Amino acid sequence: MCSHKYAGLSLEPMIGAIAAGNTMVLKPSELAPASASLLANVLPTYLDNSAVKVIQGGPAVGERLLQQKWDKIFFTGSARVGRIIMSAAVNHLTPVALELGGKCPAVVDSVSSSWDTKVTVNRILVSKFGACAGQACIAIDYILVEKRFASTLVELMKVMIKKMFGENPRETNTVARIVNEQHFLRLKNLLSDSAVQNSIVYGGSTDEKNLFVEPTILVDPPLDAAIMTEEIFGPLLPIITLDKVEDSIAFINSKPKPLAIYAFTNNEKFRRRMLSETSSGSLVFNDAVIQYAADTLPFGGIGESGLGRYHGKFSFDMFSHYKAVTRRSFLTDFWFRFPPWNDYKLLLLEATYNYDYLGMLLVILGLKRRR
Numbered sequence: 001m002c003s004h005k006y007a008g009l010s011l012e013p014m015i016g017a018i019a020a021g022n023t024m025v026l027k028p029s030e031l032a033p034a035s036a037s038l039l040a041n042v043l044p045t046y047l048d049n050s051a052v053k054v055i056q057g058g059p060a061v062g063e064r065l066l067q068q069k070w071d072k073i074f075f076t077g078s079a080r081v082g083r084i085i086m087s088a089a090v091n092h093l094t095p096v097a098l099e100l101g102g103k104c105p106a107v108v109d110s111v112s113s114s115w116d117t118k119v120t121v122n123r124i125l126v127s128k129f130g131a132c133a134g135q136a137c138i139a140i141d142y143i144l145v146e147k148r149f150a151s152t153l154v155e156l157m158k159v160m161i162k163k164m165f166g167e168n169p170r171e172t173n174t175v176a177r178i179v180n181e182q183h184f185l186r187l188k189n190l191l192s193d194s195a196v197q198n199s200i201v202y203g204g205s206t207d208e209k210n211l212f213v214e215p216t217i218l219v220d221p222p223l224d225a226a227i228m229t230e231e232i233f234g235p236l237l238p239i240i241t242l243d244k245v246e247d248s249i250a251f252i253n254s255k256p257k258p259l260a261i262y263a264f265t266n267n268e269k270f271r272r273r274m275l276s277e278t279s280s281g282s283l284v285f286n287d288a289v290i291q292y293a294a295d296t297l298p299f300g301g302i303g304e305s306g307l308g309r310y311h312g313k314f315s316f317d318m319f320s321h322y323k324a325v326t327r328r329s330f331l332t333d334f335w336f337r338f339p340p341w342n343d344y345k346l347l348l349l350e351a352t353y354n355y356d357y358l359g360m361l362l363v364i365l366g367l368k369r370r371r
Contacts, residue, residue: 009099010039013074014052016315023051027065029077030058031180063088070094072319076137078231079304097308097318100301101137103231104258106288107248107274109265110149120264120286121156125164127262127288129215133176133235135183138260138282138289141232144248147241154217154239158202161215170205170212177211178234184211187234190227191216199238246270249277257281257303262288281305343370 010028017024026043028036040054055061066073066088075085076099089096106124128140145153166172178184188206191197196218197204203216218238221227227238242248245265252261259281263274271285281301282291291297295312310318334352336345344363347370351359362368 009076010035013076013097013310013315013319016310017074017319018047018052019316020319022071022319024053025065026052026054027062028054028056030056031183072097074308074310074318075099082306097310098301098306099137099299099308099310100259100304100306101231101233102256102258102301102305103141103228104138104260104262104280105248105252106140106143106262107245107252107264108143108145108149108153109245109263109267109270110146110152111245111265111267116264116266117152117156118160121153121160122164123287124262124264125157125160125215128237129161129165129175129235131176133178133213133215134237135176135179135233136289137231137233138292139233140237140262140288141258142228142238142240144240144242144245144251146245147243150219150239150241154201154219157217161202161217165215169214170207170210175212175215175235178213179211181208181211183233184208184213187213187232187236190225190230190232190234190236193222193225193227196221196225196227203235246273249273252278252280257301257305259301259305260284260288260291279303346370 010026014024014026026039028039030036036056040056043052043054055065066085069092071094073085073089073094073096075082075096079100079102082098082100085098086096108120108124112120124140124143128134132139134140143153165174169175178187184206185208188208191200191204191206199218199221201217201219203214205214206212213235215235216237218227218236220241221238223240227236228240232238240251242251252258257279261274261278261280261283263271263283263285265271265285274285275283279302282297282299284291292299292311297311298309298314299311300306300309308318334348336348347363347368348360351357351363359368
């Protein structure tokens with residue numbers, strides 16, 4: 001199961017909030033009840049219960065909490081719920097940080113050696129099907145690749161999936177189960193469309209009793225199908241073929257801004273174009289998901305993939321208010337700051353504001369006048 005991810009997403013912002021000197025209320029996701037129960041039972045043992053409270057519950061509890069006045073709201077989840085959070089925050093003008101995910105593309109450039117291609121496939125597969133079986137906001141959602149290279153990529157992926165996860169991942173327990181029945185049925189429904197089924201080139205089997213979805217590869221499913229318009233959040237990997245890899249930039253820009261873009265390429269010109277012509281929460285070259293592990297990098301989205309950033313020191317900054325504090329002595333003052341005004345005072349004020357000490361001297365000596 002992948003419920004540990006939900007606990008981690010609760011603890012990391014909590015650490016930043018406490019480090020910045022805040023009290024807080026933590027509402028874990030009801031989608032992972034085991035993790036929520038663990039946090040509710042363990043945290044009060046180690047933390048001051050008057051400063052940190054854990055409240056369990058579903059959407060109704062969340063709505064009640066949103067009616068209260070907070071200094072800041074941090075939320076991880078879907079864009080749909082993120083809009084609800086922002087709407088509620090408006091009532092008290094509460095600042096919010098939203099980590100919303102979205103459809104993170106991986107662009108695979110065919111101009112590579114066979115070694116680079118093998119490394120690319122390994123990194124894509126472990127990022128998509130390993131650990132949480134794609135149940136992560138920064139997991140690869142779909143791949144963009146040139147038509148002429150697609151079959152080579154797919155065949156190598158088939159070989160490496162079997163090598164990594166075995167001939168029968170369900171029996172060998174090498175692929176994580178779906179977090180709950182609701183999400184399992186959602187994933188199963190993504191595959192229910194006949195046009196989508198026709199695009200499956202590997203996998204596709206499901207086991208509702210064990211909440212298992214086989215690692216699945218699809219090639220060119222309909223772009224208007226739910227699997228290409230909704231965040232997948234599971235072990236289903238569509239591959240979209242393009243005439244040229246450069247066309248991936250226009251394709252990405254035609255969609256909401258993603259939380260992450262992963263570009264596998266050695267083409268420096270193409271890298272520069274990806275950097276300057278796309279917008280995303282993060283951009284990773286030649287790997288995927290690893291940016292989340294680097295606490296020296298800010299983590300967050302842009303546009304529909306979220307707002308605000310956290311991780312490491314950035315979590316501390318997010319839950320801090322940087323207040324300007326100025327202190328002066330009563331002993332000195334600039335006499336020309338006070339009315340009544342005249343040209344002489346205004347020239348001195350202008351020079352002082354601009355740190356123009358030569359100008360101040362010229363005004364004092366009568367060598368500079370207002371025009």
